[in-house]
Amino acid sequence: MQTFFFVAFPYIALILAVGVGLYRYFARRFTYSSLSSELVEKKYLFWGSVSWHYGITLILLAHLLVALLPAPSRLVLGNHTRLVVLELTGIGLGLYCLFGIVALIARRLPNKSAARSVTSPMDWILLLALGYQAFSGVGIAMFERWGAAWYLNTAVPWLWSLAILHPNAATVTGLPFFIQTHFINGFLVILLFPFTRLVHVVSLPLEYLWRPYQVVIWNRDPRRKQLPCPCQASAVPASAPPPLEPTDEKRRRSLTRIGILVGGISAAIVGIPSLAFLLGLRKAPREWRPLGAVDSFPVGQTVEVSFADASPLPWAGVTAKTAAWLRRDGPAQFTAFSINCTHLGCPVRWLPTANLFMCPCHGGVFYKDGTVASGPPPKPLVTYPVRLNKGIVEILTSPVPITTV
Ligand code: FES
Structure with missing residues (x-):
């Protein structure tokens, strides 16, 4: 089940988002809009829309920056004061977002609300999915503290593994259920993207954030016959649209074909390797990495070792390096522990005087x-296979730092 939600489902969501999104763009370009309901109700829309858009834009940007630049993020988040400031800012923005989406939902709830009459079932599904995302995000920030730090060690490796088509969900499947639902719901929102008004995000209406508000006025010519009010449009038979010119018809057909072709190619690029992985045709690479000469590790001591990830990306920089705790138990016996806590992935520290591993995030302690x-850690620290090869200690590593080996 977890393979479906953390490996197959993200790809299904992305394939549909790209494929159907492109098809809709080429075939029904005029539907790429948020279908503003400002004309029917704008007081609550203002409070909801402004809070939601400012909040979610900044939060998404922060998520994206940390995922794209893990090494600099690790440096920034390594300082306690900075971490506390960022956590508090994140909670503030999350609450701002939550307020916005609750206002957007509430304005459509009353039976007699004009906004409700223009709300489709897909709008409701989207609003609920976004509402849950904001609610769970705030809940996680408040009850699973230092999210900025553990997100780096859990969600980021998983997202990268999806991006390079070597999916490995080991870093997220052990997380608390509530956090898992936040990730899954995030991909549900991506899946809903091409089927709802959410498509407006790609039109990047950035100037909405600072432009002055619009004044919309009716421009009626009193000499002409009174036009029906748009809100009664369904009660008044609309006049038939003028027939399309043959050239328009041809262009529309061509755009539809282009949409299907581009969407199909994009879906194949992502879908075929993913399917191969799910069918077991593609294996995650495992590599033996040298850690140092056997004699450089005193018997009985536990030391931190660093080594290159199994499939570093060309642009990975220092993030291609990962670490483990290595103990020499006897002349030819070694044990390597993953450095990541099994609760939310924060790096654990070895305290030689206490003979314990301590996790600084939520106080997890390991013997x-x-x-x-x-x-809170639900299971023991993960161990890596270790071997001796011509006097060199080697560790078996996989593409992400936390594995289930
Ligand atoms: S990450 Fe929570 S106790 Fe370690």
Whole structure:
């Protein structure tokens, strides 16, 4: 089930978003709009829309920046004061967003509300999905603190593994259920993108954020016959649209074909490798990496070792490096523990005086053998296979730092 939600579902959502999105763009370009309901109600729309758009834009930007630039983000978040400031800013923005989406939902709720009469079932589904995303995001920020730090060690490796078509959900499948629903619902929103008014995000109406408000006025010529009010449009038979010119008809057919072709190619680019992975035709690479000469590790000591990830991206920089805790138990016996806590992935520290691993994020404590001593971690620290090869200690690594080996 988890393979479906964290491997197949993200690809299904992306394929539909790209494929159907392109088709709709080429075949029904005039529907790429948020279908503003400002004309029927604007007081609550103002409060909801402004709060939602400012809040969600900044939050998405922060999520994206950390995912795209993990190394600089790690440096920024490594300082406690900065981490606290960013966490508080995130919670503030999350609450701002939540207020916005609640206002947007509330204005459509009353039976007699004009906004409700122009709300389609897909609008309701989208509003509920966005509402849940804002609600769960605020809940996570408030009850699973230091999210900015553990997001780097859990969601970011998973998202990168999806991006390079070597999906590995090991870093997220062990997270609390509430956090998992936030990720899954995020991809549900992506899936809904081409079927709803959400398509307006790609038209990037950035100037909406600072432009002065619009004044919309009726421009009626009193000498002409009174036009029906748009809100009664359904009660008045609309006059038939003028027939399309043959050239218009041809252009529309061509655009539809282009849409289907581009959408199909995009879907194939993402879909075929993903299907191959799901059918087991593509395996995540596992590599033995050298850690150092056997004699450089004193017996009985636990030290931090760093090594290159199994499939570093050309532009990965220092993020291609990962780390582990290595203990020499005997002359030829070594144990390597993942550095990531099994709760939310924060890096654990070894305290030699206490013989314990400590997680600074939520106080998780592990015994010397990696089993849980106390705190929220649900399972022991993950261990890596280790071998000796011509006097060199080697570790078996996989594309992401946390594995289930
Ligand atoms: S990440 Fe929460 S206790 Fe380690």
